[in-house]
Amino acid sequence: MTSPVRALWDAPAASPAPPRRVWRDWVLVGVVPMLAVVEASLRPEVPWRWLWAVVLAVLAVTLLWRRQRPLTMLASAFTIGTAVSLATGGDPQFYTTAYFLILLYAVFRWGSGRAIVLGGALVAIGIVLTFVSGSPTPADVIGGVAVAVTTATLGIALRWRSSARARELERVRLVEREQLARDLHDTVAHHVSAIAIQAQAGATVAATDPDATADVLRTIEGEASRTLREMRAMVGVLRTTDAAELAPTPGLADIRTLERTDAPAVGVRIEGDAGLVPPAVAAAAFRLAQEAVTNARRHARNATQVDVDVRVGTEGVRLRVHDDGAPAGAASPGFGIRGMRERAALLGGSCEAGPDAAGGWTVEALLPRKAWTT
Template sequence: MNEPGLRRWWVRLAQAAGLVATGLLVLFDLRYGTSVGLSPAALLLLLVRMGLAAATVPLWLPVHRLGSRRLPAAALALAAASLFVTLAIRLVADSGYLLGGSWGLAESAGLVAVVFAVTRWGAARVAPWAATATGLAAAAIPLRAGADSVYVIFGLLQALAAVGAAAVGVYLRVVAAGRARAIALVRAEQRAEFARDLHDFIAHHVTGIVVQAQGARFVAERDPQRVIAALEQIERAGAETMASMRRMVGILRNPDAAPDAPLAPLAGVADLTPLLDGFNGTARTPARLHVDGALDGLPVEVSTSAYRVVMEGLTNTRQHAPDARSVDVFVRRTPDWLLVRVADDGTAPRTPPARGHGFGLVGLTERVRALGGSVTAGPGVAGGWVLDAALPLQPAAVR
């Protein structure tokens, strides 16, 4: 199971557990509330408590969008309603009219859960105020049953629970923000790497075009036929350069991200054999290359990205599958796609490299998706680990 699927499974499990717990607390409140009799005032109070408890569910149950403004606003309204009910009950109790019943455990638990949801997903400017108001409402609920010291202690305990929920929410928010910054940094570095690749490729081919144009000028009078051949080569190189430049510049968002880089050919699918030879020279696991189709004439960004896919797959095998007996690298070319697969037969349990502190697959996914392709990684059907990538060869395939 991949990371997003595992996260969704845990979220659904937590939602189901929360609903079950809320249902049990509601049943407790109903049983305890009806045990003191069903006077009109007690029945009205019971219905109000159940309504407030139910109103908390839409706030803490869903996974809200980070920075939501509606969530803190709804929490403030709910906290105000709960505090108003508590104040009204105290006024009635102070007048000598005893309502009886519990103070509402379902509502208390719901408000504590709302504190967590607000601190985790609420808008940063409003979330502290909404969390504070909701926590105060949860702390004041036990006073509905009386002003004795035992109810004050229960109020303090519920206040501590609200503080704990807020701390957990803030912690998860900070962790998620840190991971988002790390992923954004990886993506920015990947785009900068695209820019360096663009610089290398354009410089390499433009230099060849200049050399061919200079040579054609010198042989123009002696051998006009060679001039025609040179012009054809210049035309092909220029067309390939412009096509790749249009595709890659469309990927880059920051035009100033391209630093100076050495003028050198880029590593592509033609360099896979030396890459596997180097891997076999340093690893106990033999790697085999399987090629289906001609690999010449590939767009440079597709060729270099395929090379990076294989390199990431071999690195993943070296780091996470020391017991693997073999690694197979498959490269297949179709009319519209270049398909790359790196599969090993390791038995050691692994998680997707995008989890934890590994961001190699994150950057690789950003690179391939920028070209209109896709990357998947996970356990193979027959065991081991499989890294698959599909890279489009034509702009039409991207669309």
């Protein structure tokens, strides 16, 4: 078996799976027998017309299982119809037999690759048998082949369209999950890290400096309140149909909220016209700075200062976050740096993080100006 045929043979059934049974199926099963009886009564010139009316009425029940067992239903109708044709010495000549095309369509629309190959073979056998049981004209043969090919092509086309749509929905779902994971990490992790750092500081000075302990508790309260606000905003985005109005969109100016005076201190410097930066780019720059500062405060040993420099220029937004501590690996692999790289890449930019030659740890990101028009 050649590779393309083998690939088709091993292909799974259509995805997503078909509905088991809908109201239209029952309508078809009720209408087809009536059409067969009406046609038999109106066409007395057709041989064995009442026998064919009964056969077509009985075979109509195959329409109920055409999605779940398409090849079985097609093979059953084909076998019984062919046997009756050979026994009576001719084709049914009933227009009602057109509903067999629904069974053929179901094979190519819902069946597995094996069902498609075998179903196509059954159709080819049926065409050959027309020469055995009668003497069809070339026009009849060409017309029959054209109808069968058109039906099969329609089934394949709709199958491919449905599969492509399902893949696109899954891709969008994965992108949204990644976006949500980045936002959760960049917002919640930042505030929780600050709370943890302040709690450690509070535990250290609790016995000797009650005033400092009170300041620490106020800082923890502020961080917790901001965490709740951002979490509520994100949940609101997920629950509302108008997410654009509720989505938190911090800008470049919000990077100044990252400034801290407690060790390690955080200093922020912004140069250039921040008003020229689109909201999406500004929000990305804020998240990158937020994550970089969080990592520095959590992992940089003996750090006393974290500098955040933001420059808006002709090339775009350039962000540099540098700490003067000794970098330390996290207890377990995290997603912060990977999330920063992904966020920058979505805007056509780049983000690099690593030890600085002059000491400490540096994160540098560039969000190019070419992305501002997208």
